[in-house]
Amino acid sequence: xxxxxxxxxxxxxxxxxxxxxxxxxxxxxxxxxxxxxxxxxxxxxxxxxxxxxxxxxxxxxxxxxxxxxxxxxxxxxxxxxxxxxxxxxxxxxxxxxxxxxxxxxxxxxxxxxxxxxxxxxxxxxxxxxxxxxxxxxxxxxxxxxxxxxxxxxxxxxxxxxxxxxxxxxxxxxxxxxxxxxxxxxxxxxxxxxxxxxxxxxxxxxxxxxxxxxxxxxxxxxxxxxxxxxxxxxxxxxxxxxxxxxxxxxxxxxxxxxxxxxx
Amino acid sequence: xxxxxxxxxxxxxxxxxxxxxxxxxxxxxxxxxxxxxxxxxxxxxxxxxxxxxxxxxxxxxxxxxxxxxxxxxxxxxxxxxxxxxxxxxxxxxxxxxxxxxxxxxxxxxxxxxxxxxxxxxxxxxxxxxxxxxxxxxxxxxxxxxxxxxxxxxxxxxxxxxxxxxxxxxxxxxxxxxxxxxxxxxxxxxxxxxxxxxxxxxxxxxxxxxxxxxxxxxxxxxxxxxxxxxxxxxxx
Numbered sequence: 315x316x317x318x319x320x321x322x323x324x325x326x327x328x329x330x331x332x333x334x335x336x337x338x339x340x341x342x343x344x345x346x347x348x349x350x351x352x353x354x355x356x357x358x359x360x361x362x363x364x365x366x367x368x369x370x371x372x373x374x375x376x377x378x379x380x381x382x383x384x385x386x387x388x389x390x391x392x393x394x395x396x397x398x399x400x401x402x403x404x405x406x407x408x409x410x411x412x413x414x415x416x417x418x419x420x421x422x423x424x425x426x427x428x429x430x431x432x433x434x435x436x437x438x439x440x441x442x443x444x445x446x447x448x449x450x451x452x453x454x455x456x457x458x459x460x461x462x463x464x465x466x467x468x469x470x471x472x473x474x475x476x477x478x479x480x481x482x483x484x485x486x487x488x489x490x491x492x493x494x495x496x497x498x499x500x501x502x503x504x505x506x507x508x509x510x511x512x513x514x515x516x517x518x519x520x521x522x523x524x525x526x527x528x529x530x531x532x533x534x535x536x537x538x539x540x541x542x543x544x545x546x547x548x549x550x551x552x553x554x555x556x557x558x559x560x561x562x563x564x565x566x567x568x569x570x571x572x573x574x575x576x
Numbered sequence: 577x578x579x580x581x582x583x584x585x586x587x588x589x590x591x592x593x594x595x596x597x598x599x600x601x602x603x604x605x606x607x608x609x610x611x612x613x614x615x616x617x618x619x620x621x622x623x624x625x626x627x628x629x630x631x632x633x634x635x636x637x638x639x640x641x642x643x644x645x646x647x648x649x650x651x652x653x654x655x656x657x658x659x660x661x662x663x664x665x666x667x668x669x670x671x672x673x674x675x676x677x678x679x680x681x682x683x684x685x686x687x688x689x690x691x692x693x694x695x696x697x698x699x700x701x702x703x704x705x706x707x708x709x710x711x712x713x714x715x716x717x718x719x720x721x722x723x724x725x726x727x728x729x730x731x732x733x734x735x736x737x738x739x740x741x742x743x744x745x746x747x748x749x750x751x752x753x754x755x756x757x758x759x760x761x762x763x764x765x766x767x768x769x770x771x772x773x774x775x776x777x778x779x780x781x782x783x784x785x786x787x788x789x790x791x792x793x794x795x796x797x798x799x800x801x802x803x804x805x806x807x808x809x810x811x
Contacts, residue, residue: 398708401708401711404709406706414706415703416728425720429716430711458801460801478711
């Protein structure tokens with residue numbers, strides 16, 4: 315949780331006038347934003363607004379049509395950038411977990427370290443156990459994804475991303491596929507990461523998390539950023555009526571079982 | 577009935593060589609089928625347009641024509657293939673056994689390609705996405721993430737192919753390869769009792785198929801991942 319990052323510092327992620335269309339439908343219409351190191355940025359907005367597409371563009375899982383993205387001093391969108399190298403530095407957590415079904419929890423975490431980072435197997439296992447410890451799942455190390463609950467799967471997925479020592483973590487609706495009673499354990503892990511200083515971009519409908527953990531909330535609608543600012547500003551003093559309407563609606567919808575989760 | 581049993585006992589040694597040939601044909605055809613079918617499936621799913629089209633063309637040709645026609649084209653047609661292009665005398669002449677291997681291998685490859693393709697697609701795109709997001713190349717993702725799952729999912733369909741191949745090989749007696757059927761034809765001529773001979777043939781195939789089914793079943797169980805089935809492979 316950084317208080318006022320010095321503006322002289324180069325942002326870890328910088329996005330400039332990003333455009334992306336799917337089959338003629340414009341999803342992103344000129345998005346620009348910057349994320350400083352250790353920032354926790356929550357992206358909110360109605361579904362179909364391009365929030366997930368924006369995240370996927372950052373590690374080029376979706377290829378933008380126009381615009382630039384920088385990771386530190388590397389232009390991700392430049393034609394000769396080695397995208398595999400860029401992706402190693404960006405952790406990603408998916409709504410559907412996407413754990414590797416044929417591997418144990420432990421090996422889900424080690425496989426990136428051994429195959430991509432070329433770490434020794436023993437070293438990777440030790441580090442993987444440590445990452446599983448961070449998400450509270452050491453005792454599940456030997457289990458396969460099908461033997462884990464949704465919340466446990468997502469925590470393993472977070473450990474898998476952490477194992478690569480990412481500079482930024484992208485969370486694409488990490489709790490949307492979970493039963494309400496399992497959301498809390500995932501949010502707790504994310505909150506812990508935020509306090510440890512991880513740079514995070516989070517697409518979520520969890521307004522409690524947005525309000526308490528984020529440094530900045532970005533409100534997107536119809537492919538553009540409508541408004542962004544610290545949570546206090548967006549929640550209590552938004553500049554636009556649309557922002558207020560959306561926050562009111564979403565809090566009404568998702569906010570009800572907030573007490574259960576924390 | 578006793579006479580049949582006695583007869584079967586008498587002719588079994590004569591069949592042994594035929595059984596060896598049939599198993600040899602089956603194993604080679606299945607192996608060639610994997611070597612051809614797996615790349616064809618990968619080309620179809622992940623390949624660039626032209627490679628995809630090439631794979632589809634191969635698969636459709638071999639699945640869309642009778643095996644027997646394929647065998648005759650390879651054995652009788654290829655030696656004179658040049659005359660189609662105004663080059664009489666130019667062609668590829670294959671011996672009986674090589675012609676059988678090539679035909680059965682290419683045919684099995686086409687079917688196996690489709691089984692592998694189905695399994696690869698059943699693994700789900702999320703697995704590839706997650707692998708790429710970790711920084712794996714497409715090839716690494718295929719080798720370490722997609723194939724280990726797809727091959728497990730393919731085993732049930734593949735085992736059908738393995739079992740069927742034992743029986744499909746029977747057509748090679750039409751180009752005089754001395755497999756079980758080839759032997760049967762010779763023995764029927766020698767003893768003048770085709771009914772008993774072909775009952776023996778049926779029993780031999782039945783035993784071979786039963787053993788093969790049992791073996792792939794063991795393989796399937798050995799390679800199982802706890803609670804991982806086709807249903808759970810969507811994510």
